[in-house]
Amino acid sequence: MAEANPIQEGFLCPICHKDLRSPKKLINHFQDLHSEEQDILKSIKDFYGKAKKKILKLDDQDLETFKNEITLENLYLECSExxxxxxxxxxxxxxxxxRRERLEHQTAETNKLVIRLDKLLRLDNTDRKQQEQILVAWLDGTTVNRCPSCAATFNIARRQHxxxxxxxIMCNDCSVFLSFERAQSIVVPVQNLGITNKEGTRGRENDNFRICSHCSDMLExxxxxxxxxxxxxxxxQLYAHLQKLKSQVDxxxxxxxxxxxxxxxxxxTFQLQDAQSLKASIGTKAETIDTISKKICSLPILEPNPKxxxxxxxxxxxxxxYIKDYLLTLPPLPSIKELAAIKENRLLRVSKEDNEQNVNTVKIKRVTVTTGWSPSSLENSVQSDTESDPLMEQINIVRNYITQARSAQRFEEVVALEENLRMLKKAYxxxxxxKTEETKENNYQLQ
Incomplete structure (x- = not known):
């Protein structure tokens, strides 16, 4: 019986049991061939519509309800406090x-180790073991049967150290050998290693100090x-050099x-040549600053980091x-002709004023240097023909000071020294x- 009536599936016609493969073909087939059974057709359409709604699981009323819920939820979220x-x-x-207590304890213990290590470095090779026992008290080996680090038993093959x-006390496997150079680098700062006495350290490069892992970790x-x-x-380093140059340029x-x-x-007060030399020096430093900034910008980044x-x-x-707004905007110096015209106009303006002054005593201003520069001493620089006149000797000394200050580009000191030179010349x-008037009076009296 089962073989005579096989079970069929698909879009089957309820009358002829033909498989139409799709719902549209099924409806067309039923309308064309089985139009007399309208009730059955209506039932099929109703069944198809319910199935369609069930598949979609959403009708118009559900959509409206869903929209209202979403609107209420948004309003609720906005109004929440x-x-x-x-x-x-x-x-x-x-x-x-x-943290403070632990750091203080660790710092104190590390300082103790560094002090003891410094004393070990100063020990002589003669009778070294006895000196080490005097420096640091060793634990009694009879009271320790196992290594505190690995808990291994001490025996003939595993000795105590x-x-x-x-x-x-520890065994050989748990001990660490600290080289002489590494110990010296820990005790002495790195920049002072080249200043240490090489004769005292000669022949000790191969020396090692046996220490425990705990002391090794603290020293490391x-x-x-x-x-x-x-x-x-x-x-x-480049940025520090850049800031130093900027301070000098300022x-x-x-x-x-x-x-x-x-x-x-x-x-x-100032000379045009000095101003030109100063401007050239500013330009040179500006080029150096620009080169350093380019070098900083082109430095390779080891790890990708946008910051x-x-x-x-x-x-x-x-x-x-900085270079464009501060250094390239410096005003240009006047030419020699323009400077001569400016001085001539000043002289004409000053000549109209009454500036006659009678100075009986000349006070020579002392040059005080506050920028770390001072002229070198003049020994045997004054010729013997000026020793008879102290003012002339002083004038020659000040002239030499001015030459030194100008070569060192200390133009502020040049101004003070030139003022002293003018006062000395005036006094001279x-x-x-x-002296000329006195000589004339003496000659008149003799006549």
Missing amino acids: PQPPGCSTSHTDFFKSI HCRLCGS QRRIVQAEQMMQPIIT SLVELYQKMYASLTSGES VEMLQNSIRRATSN RQNQLA
Whole structure:
């Protein structure tokens, strides 16, 4: 029976049981061939419509309900108030106190080890073991049967060894050998290693100190901290040099503006050659600053980090703006003809004023140097023909000081020295006039 009536599946016609493969073909087939059974057709359409709604699982009423729920939810989220924070307790002070205690304890223990290591470095090779036992008290080996680090039993094959820094006992596998050079680098700062006495360390490069792993870890931490403090990244070194040059250029620019104002006003305090030399020096330093900023911008980045790249570009941009807005905008110096015309106009203006002054005593201003520069001493620089006149001797000395200050580009000192030179020359002329008048009076009396 089962073989005579096989089970069929698909879009079957309820009348002829033909498989139409799709719902549309089934409806068309039923309308064309079985149109007399309208009730059956209606039932099929109703069944198909319910199946379609069940598959979609969403009708128009459900869509409206869903839209209303979404709108209400949005309104609820917008109108919700922030939730007040709960109770909180700050443990920062407690954490800092514990950290401070541990750091102080670790620092004190490390300093003890460094002091003992410094004393070990000073020991002679003669009777060294006895000196090490005097420096650090060794533990009694009879009371220790096992290695404290690995818990291995001491026997003939596994001997006891003592740490030269703390005196504790350990086996050979748990001990660490500290080389003489590494010990010296820990005790002495890195920059002073080349200044140490090489004769005292000659022949001891192969010496080693047996220490425990605990002391080795503490000394290694100290060495790492020392290296981090003394070794700076290349970008830090370049930036420090850049800032140093900027500070020097700022002082030079300030002096240049002072010299420019003095020259353009017709004063004879500064000379045009000195101002030109100063401007050339500013240009040279500006080129150096620009080169360093380019070098910082082109430094390779070991790990991809956008902040490092942004920092390098910012340094380059700031340096370019500094040169463009501060150094390239310096006013140009007047030419020799323009300077002569300015001085002539000043003389004409001053001649109209009454500036006659009678100076009986000449006070020579003392040159005080506050920038770390002083002229070299003049020994045997004054010729013997001027020793008879102290003022002439002093004039020659000041002239030599002016030459030294100008070669060192200390133009502020040049101004003070030239003022002293003018006062000395004025005093010398007054003395010469007095001597001439005295000679005339003596000759008149003799006649």
